[in-house]
Amino acid sequence: MGLGLTPFPRPALGAPAExxxxxxxxxxxxxxxxPGRVVVRLTEVEAYAGEADPASHAFxxxxxxxxxxxxxxxxxxxxxxxxxHWCANVVCGPDGTAAAVLLRAGEVLEGAEVAAVRRPACRxxxxxxxxxxxxxxxxxxxxxxxxxxxYAPDSPLRLLAPPGPxxxxxxxxxxxxxxxxxxxxxxxxxxxxxxxxxxxxxxxSRRTGESTP
Numbered sequence: 001m002g003l004g005l006t007p008f009p010r011p012a013l014g015a016p017a018e019x020x021x022x023x024x025x026x027x028x029x030x031x032x033x034x035p036g037r038v039v040v041r042l043t044e045v046e047a048y049a050g051e052a053d054p055a056s057h058a059f060x061x062x063x064x065x066x067x068x069x070x071x072x073x074x075x076x077x078x079x080x081x082x083x084x085h086w087c088a089n090v091v092c093g094p095d096g097t098a099a100a101v102l103l104r105a106g107e108v109l110e111g112a113e114v115a116a117v118r119r120p121a122c123r124x125x126x127x128x129x130x131x132x133x134x135x136x137x138x139x140x141x142x143x144x145x146x147x148x149x150x151y152a153p154d155s156p157l158r159l160l161a162p163p164g165p166x167x168x169x170x171x172x173x174x175x176x177x178x179x180x181x182x183x184x185x186x187x188x189x190x191x192x193x194x195x196x197x198x199x200x201x202x203x204x205s206r207r208t209g210e211s212t213p
Contacts (some may be wrong), residue, residue, distance in 0.1 A: 008159040010151055013073035013092045017047035017099040022187040024101055026166025027108070030158045033140035038111035040129050040139060043192040047176045047185040048089070050098025054179025058098035068147045071095035078136070078146040078155065085133035088141045090150070090159065104132050104175070104186070107194045112212040115139075131196040152177060167191070175199050 008027050013020055024045050031038045048213070050058040050069060057079065058066040068077045069091055077089040077100050093099030106129040107122050108115050115128045115138035122128055129135040139157070150159045168190035174201050188195045 005160045005163055007151065008161045010074050013090065014094055015092065017092050017101055018185050020090075020099075021045045021047035021101045021140075021185065022169050022171070024090065024103075025169055025187060025189050026162030026164070028160040029103065029106065029139060030160060030174050031139040031141070032156045032158075035117065036111055036114040037194050038115050038139050039109045039155070040106035040135065042106045044105035044186070044188040044195045046062055046102040046104055046187070048100050048102060049185075050093070051065065053183075055174060055177040055181075055183070056098065056100075056160075059131060059179070062098070066098060069098040071097070072149075074149060074151050074159075076141075076145055076148040078141060078143050080143060080180070086136040086142050087132040088139075088145075089138050102132060103135055105130050105188075105194050105196045108138060111138050126193045130194045172198065 012023060024042055027042050029040045029042060048056040050056050051061060053059060062070055070073050071091060072095050073092045075091040077091055078086055081087055086128045087102060089100035089102045091100050109130045112125060112128060116122060119128060119134065119137050119139060127134065129138040148157060149155060150157055166189055169187055170190050171184045171187050173184060174186045
């Protein structure tokens with residue numbers, strides 16, 4: 001596909017997470033990481049409001065791990081969960097205030113063959129980036145990219161504005177969170193088969209890792 005599109009406006013990422021999240025639906029995330037380009041259209045996201053949000057990794061303040069969430073907007077925050085998966089977030093909100101949008105799912109528009117190499121067990125095109133861990137795998141995102149500026153000229157990942165109206169946006173509780181479980185900050189596009197299945201919070205041991213940013 002031709003990518004004669006404009007970047008997602010960086011100033012728009014300075015808004016609160018719950019406003020940025022639905023605005024990201026339909027946006028394109030372009031990965032030029034080896035072995036080739038993959039383009040994903042975002043169909044599902046979740047907002048996390050940092051120190052004001054008990055479901056956020058930054059709820060208890062700045063740590064070496066969460067420092068990137070405090071800005072600037074447009075950076076990538078990547079974390080490890082369940083001892084086996086990477087999840088990616090776009091940092092948003094005013095500089096110095098922790099906030100991020102978890103990228104939960106998307107439709108692979110270009111580079112399906114590259115995404116399939118990264119996800120050899122996947123049996124359906126709709127599942128290539130259906131869920132936050134699968135999305136990271138399809139795009140080649142891992143922990144080495146946390147802190148990456150998506151707007152840097154040499155960035156291997158770029159965030160592009162939606163090429164058109166994304167469609168009907170729905171909202172509901174976030175997936176698998178305890179604190180703030182009923183906060184309707186999960187946003188998704190109606191009728192999209194790539195949107196992941198909703199799961200409520202299940203208590204687990206600390207050693208399994210966290211599941212929300």
